[in-house]
Amino acid sequence: MAVKLEEQLLEILACPCPEHAPLQVGTPDDPEADFLTCTACGRSFPVRDGIPVLLLDEAVEPSSAG
Numbered sequence: 001m002a003v004k005l006e007e008q009l010l011e012i013l014a015c016p017c018p019e020h021a022p023l024q025v026g027t028p029d030d031p032e033a034d035f036l037t038c039t040a041c042g043r044s045f046p047v048r049d050g051i052p053v054l055l056l057d058e059a060v061e062p063s064s065a066g
Contacts, residue, residue, distance in 0.1 A: 017056070025037075035060070043059040043061060046060075
């Protein structure tokens with residue numbers, strides 16, 4: 001199921017990594033995944049019950065994603 005977030009919310013959300021880059025819906029391999037992916041570091045953050053979990057401890061690293 002694709003992540004459903006308001007466009008305004010998605011515009012202000014940023015990765016908690018030092019770059020604070022924007023996030024995109026899904027993962028590179030699955031644009032319908034319930035994740036938000038950092039456009040800089042590549043970490044994917046889960047979206048649970050419609051709530052983005054932007055904790056580095058919960059992130060999937062790019063090398064282990066997919």
